Amino acid sequence: MSATDAVAGGRDWDADPYKLGRGDRDGRGGGHGGGGHGHDHATGHGQGGPASKRVIVGYGFWLFLLSDIVLFSCLFAAHAVLQTATAGGPSGRQLFNPTSIALETACLLLSSFTCGLSQVAADARNQIMTQLTLAVTGLLGLTFLLLEAHDFAGMIAAGDGPQRSAFLSSFFAVVGCHGAHVTAGLLWLGTMMAQVFFKGFRPNIMRRLLCFNLFWHVLDIIWVALFTIVYLIGEGR
Amino acid sequence: MSERNGNHDQGDLTAGQDPSSYSAWDEIQGYLFGLALAVGLTAASFAMVHTNLIWGPGIAVALAVLAVAQIGVHLVFFLHLTTAPDNTNNVLALAFGVVIVAMIIGGSLWIMNHLDDRMMPNMMPMDQIMQMQR
Numbered sequence: 074m075s076a077t078d079a080v081a082g083g084r085d086w087d088a089d090p091y092k093l094g095r096g097d098r099d100g101r102g103g104g105h106g107g108g109g110h111g112h113d114h115a116t117g118h119g120q121g122g123p124a125s126k127r128v129i130v131g132y133g134f135w136l137f138l139l140s141d142i143v144l145f146s147c148l149f150a151a152h153a154v155l156q157t158a159t160a161g162g163p164s165g166r167q168l169f170n171p172t173s174i175a176l177e178t179a180c181l182l183l184s185s186f187t188c189g190l191s192q193v194a195a196d197a198r199n200q201i202m203t204q205l206t207l208a209v210t211g212l213l214g215l216t217f218l219l220l221e222a223h224d225f226a227g228m229i230a231a232g233d234g235p236q237r238s239a240f241l242s243s244f245f246a247v248v249g250c251h252g253a254h255v256t257a258g259l260l261w262l263g264t265m266m267a268q269v270f271f272k273g274f275r276p277n278i279m280r281r282l283l284c285f286n287l288f289w290h291v292l293d294i295i296w297v298a299l300f301t302i303v304y305l306i307g308e309g310r
Numbered sequence: 311m312s313e314r315n316g317n318h319d320q321g322d323l324t325a326g327q328d329p330s331s332y333s334a335w336d337e338i339q340g341y342l343f344g345l346a347l348a349v350g351l352t353a354a355s356f357a358m359v360h361t362n363l364i365w366g367p368g369i370a371v372a373l374a375v376l377a378v379a380q381i382g383v384h385l386v387f388f389l390h391l392t393t394a395p396d397n398t399n400n401v402l403a404l405a406f407g408v409v410i411v412a413m414i415i416g417g418s419l420w421i422m423n424h425l426d427d428r429m430m431p432n433m434m435p436m437d438q439i440m441q442m443q444r
Contacts, residue, residue, distance in 0.1 A: 128396045135400050139407035146411040150418035175356055182348055189341040189388055197334045290388040294381050297352075301377035305359050306370045 134284045138291045145295050148247040160238035165307035174304050177220045184213035185293040192286050198274050211262045221252050254292055344387025351380040
């Protein structure tokens with residue numbers, strides 16, 4: 074095979090390397106990457122070289138997050154089974170404070186949004202906006218944690234701690250596990266702010282920021298399942 | 311959708327690539343849209359508990375539907391899970407995760423409810439059972 078054949082073959086594949094027909098739209102878009110930058114090509118299939126490190130790192134971290142979701146699903150399953158096992162103690166309807174839960178939900182949802190903004194700012198290599206949005210994310214996360222800790226402290230002070238009933242054990246396990254994740258996320262956030270400040274937007278720092286973003290958004294997804302199953306459906310019982 | 315893919319590709323910029331065609335506002339709009347959807351779905355969930363619009367026992371199902379919808383919104387607008395070619399692996403991994411989660415939660419509820427039924431037939435009070443045994 075001559076060199077020109079190889080090149081021609083390469084162009085053939087470039088037309089639709091595993092885009093399975095969706096390549097047409099990209100071709101029509103034409104503007105970005107079409108001019109020979111190369112990052113428009115499908116990656117990870119041996120065409121146009123191996124996938125970029127960012128894609129691979131994101132995939133690996135996504136696998137970790139999915140395993141974390143499986144861990145949470147076990148706690149959710151336990152809670153769903155034990156939801157009526159109150160052993161004569163208080164049920165969800167008597168314990169949960171809807172205002173506090175709504176506030177916690179608002180905090181976490183907004184922090185997820187500002188976390189996304191920090192990714193946009195980091196992509197634009199804007200140091201001030203990145204630090205600002207990350208700081209707001211951290212403050213909202215901290216507010217969420219303080220509200221949750223306040224709720225927990227109130228319940229335990231009233232004698233409704235995890236030792237009261239199987240229902241409360243599973244409740245503290247699943248909500249506490251989420252709280253522990255948020256705490257770890259806050260520590261990570263702090264180190265990320267320092268790294269961005271001192272090391273700048275180096276490629277490896279950008280990948281760490283991507284992983285932190287994925288982590289924080291997944292925490293919000295778990296919270297959606299949590300306030301639905303534990304609080305809202307639990308309140309109805 | 312092709313616009314989103316374009317933005318995603320821009321996110322793949324590494325050192326040395328040209329960020330001049332990068333548009334932050336497009337991405338912010340995406341996040342704003344996702345936030346609006348998520349807030350709406352959350353508000354609907356919280357309102358659902360206090361409403362009389364839906365038959366009582368159906369509320370749990372409605373809440374589950376709203377939660378699944380919101381999780382979808384988060385996946386698309388915040389986690390940028392798209393149908394782009396370099397996202398195929400992520401989507402497949404997610405599908406596998408969903409299967410596992412469904413098996414764990416659905417299986418647990420299924421088995422434990424059956425066990426519950428067998429352990430406590432008819433929920434008969436204990437003293438009645440004691441009398442029957444005499």
